[in-house]
Amino acid sequence: MYFSQLYTIFLCLCIFHRASAAPQKVLKPTEDSFYDAPKGFEDAEIGTILKIRKTPHMLRSVYIPINVQNSWQILVRSESAEGNATAIVTTVIEPYNADPSKLVSYQVAEDSSSENCAVSYSLEFGASMDTIIAQVEMYFMQAALEQGYYVVTPDYEGPQASFTAGRQAGHAVLDSIRATLASSNVTGVDPDAEVVMWGYSGGSLASGWAAALQPKYAPELEGQILGAALGGFVTNITLTAVSVDDNIFAGLIASAINGLMNEYPEFSELAKDMIRPERLENFLKADSYCMVPSLIHYAFDNFFVGNDSYFTQGLDVFKIPFVQDMINSNTLALKNNTEIPQIPLFIYHGELDEIVPFSGSQRAYTNWCEWGIESLEFSTAMLSGHITEFFMGAPAALTWVIERFEGKQPVKGCQKTQRLTNLDYPGTPEALQIYFQAAYESVFQMDVGPNGENFTKSDLQRLAKRSFNGFTPIDTSNLKKR
Secondary structure: OHHHHHHHHHHHHHHHOOOOOOOOOOOOHHHOHHHOOOOOHHHOOOOOEEEEEEOOOOEEOOOOEOEOOEEEEEEEEEEOOOOOEEEEEEEEEEOOOOEEEEEEEEEOOOOOOOHHHOHHHHOEOOOOHHHHHHHHHHHHHHHHHHOOEEEEEEOOOOOOOOOOOHHHHHHHHHHHHHHHHOOHHHHOOOOOOEEEEEEEOHHHHHHHHHHHHHHHHOHHHOOOEEEEEEEOOOOOHHHHHHHHOOOOOOHHHHHHHHHHHHHOHHHHHHHHHHEOHHHHHHHHHHHHOOHHHHHHHOOOOOOOOOOOOOEOOHHHHHHOHHHHHHHHHOOOOOOOOOOOOOOOEEEEEEOOOOOOOHHHHHHHHHHHHHOOOOEEEEEEEOOOOHHHHHHHOHHHHHHHHHHHHOOOOOOOEEEEEEEOOHHHOOOHHHHHHHHHHHHHHHHOOOEOOOOOEOOOHHHHHHHHHHHHOOOOOOOOOOOOEO
8 A cells, every 4th residue: 555655646746747947959869979989999998988978968757857966978889799899878877975886787678779769868858758768767777876876877789779689788788887987087986886787678688698798798897796687587589579479569579670680781681581572661660769659650560470460481580590590699598608697686577577478587597597507586576567567676676786785695596486576575665765765856856866855655645735736846844864
């Protein structure tokens, strides 16, 4: 009941708020020269800072600008899935009263094959509302900022928006961390800062690949990355494609395949030959859509099933040797002795997931545990689907992240726990309060960070009552201090 009351109040605040400033025009990545790699960047080492600047605009959550101490965008030398030189942008956020020794690398579920849906752009106040998912996830990042943690969130899909190219994403996440740790003279982040990674759905794909690739790709980060929280864990993109074909989430297929086409030119030519000519133009439009517009445009389209499916070979397309090799190369926990994470993992997944099948997380858990992973905690939610677990699993993830920074020992070996919901995970009541604190401070333009104003349940009830009576200024003088 307490959670439902808080959730209702939160919705009321979002509905009745009034933003204090009008947004200015924000340049899209294709219009902004900052995103262009400088001449000769290929010669720089991976993780090198190529450019750095303050974010051109305030950051925001949904509609509302947020008040952080500082934020920067960094252009970073990275690598594509096949080892070619690339440059990705990452956003570093400093809260008020920051602890420079703690850094959360948060990977947003961008889930788009359009470069103009990049996270660095999406989080700027005034950017297109087509990128609303990134803005929703800012609330999760704010919860980390409330603890005093720096947050870095990379454009892990790279300059070509290579959605679902796991190796590209993993490289980008690790190089983003490298660059942030090297930015001390500008951002104040301690070069020896402890790091925890976190991501849900598409963000879990990037975080999971970063965890798997770290031992070989970024061995110097051993001991510095304390773990990764992976929600709605995407391990096998074929599972999702089969799951969402011909339903309301079918647009994910168009975006995912276009993302792979952006990363793998040979696959791009092959895919175009396999798509019905009369449907090809519509299929390629996915490169101009962010996630939500793509879901709307392609809702209930049939890509592999039915006589008029986009792909003439239907699901047999995945049996083509080149396609099989490409998919296998972007599938986690597929083969023993290859890319097994050496950091603690927390996987949380709804058993009723209708987008990212639960079986993928179960397979990763089973295989990695059989192959000797040192620490893997698997928390399953019997009553959650993909979207419900996005919200209901977040407090558990935040609790786990906080415990890593507090020095609490993760599980040894493997541990799987089944709950009705992950709101039953130990420590979630405290995490819930942090989330609502973040929402409250966002709505009322307060400083984001520790040692600011705090609130109680009665404060929230009073705010909700005033919201229903019309928006009026709130007296915060009697709010508790932390």
